Amino acid sequence: MPATALDLAELEAAATHLRSYESLFLPGLFQVEGYTRAIFEASDAVSTGEEIEAAVRFRRARQGVLLGEQPPRVHAVIHEAALHMLFGGADVMREQLLRLVELAELPHVTIQIVPFTAVAVSALTTPFCHITSHDSALGTVLMEHPARSAYLHGDGDVAKYRRQFARLSEAAHPAIDTTVIPVKHATRDSLGLVQHILYTLQGAST
Template identity: 80%
Template structure:
């Protein structure tokens, strides 16, 4: 079997997990390979995500490494057996691999927690807002590339209306609500859509106000994803040059804690069911409504 030149994030993750387990179990590559009848070089390629491994061998390695969680073991098997093909495959020649990796990861996610400082989360964006972002971006240049990127982001949003939607919790800095991508009319449409999404029972949206205390406004945006029945966690740091996927236990714990701090500091979540006059204190919905009022005046 030919070696993969560019492993996907899923394939790299499987290899990294198997290497982590082997090292924690105190086995060398030679010793672990002997257990499953695989040579040192072959197993090294597996741990680097460059070649496949069977489900039977994964289960054998997990038993050898002392893994006691069947949920975790089956999560690794799922990573190995997944075809990597989905709706995102149609964009393989149009968009970078990092975008396809994110779409594949989101389809397996059971929980997404994100923090955004200048943009609204991609899963929440209306078409006009997304189009304006890509028009101003250096990541795409031609009209065809822009349209492909917009369609791709729109298709990603289907996980919110699918049969098994993930739990989504977003903390959005107030600055993102004032950035006028597409102008006042588009932003008015976008903020109304934000309120509509918050009505979904599995979507929680909080706004971090400029007045928040003890939380840096410069905190780097990130997304924390939980997948495979909670067995795997990933933190995505998106950058123009290259997105970074973090899954080390210490790294994940750091961002899990960071998100909890951000959520505690943010305003109470948008709840369109609460009658405005009964709001006991300033909340996320009240702030969004205030900005909507300002946008109405700007577009009048």
């Protein structure tokens, strides 16, 4: 695995809070195997089948942090565009969206969806993850770029992305909440949007 991937796994393992924004992909910690494999098959980061399988196994191993004895609090804000990207096809995406709902039931996981209709929020905003450990007020920001990922540690940079995450969260629908009776869902919430896309995918896979 590249050094940036190993660094990320180490940071996640020691984290107390992870705040992630994704515009076209779902967070790596949430991905089902078929979704992850489809991403790597379409990527230039790995080339051989052996490398793809190693990358998939590594990402799956990283996900163990969510189920540990002291898991970090994870808050993910995901743009609606990511829910429409059919990595692996309609059946894989249905599995993936159902996995999102399942993870949202964990007490330490919060998932919000930014709709296309959100004001002043671009689907092309660069994905990032704000990682804090030991209750640090600042921490580290991972900036994900197709060519090369980068880590920001400066107080000014980290504070800037913390503010940006807060704005994105405010623009997003309320978090997925499976405890609410379906008929009582507001017309605009994260779970309602996911369920609508799942219904659409059901038609695409039949």
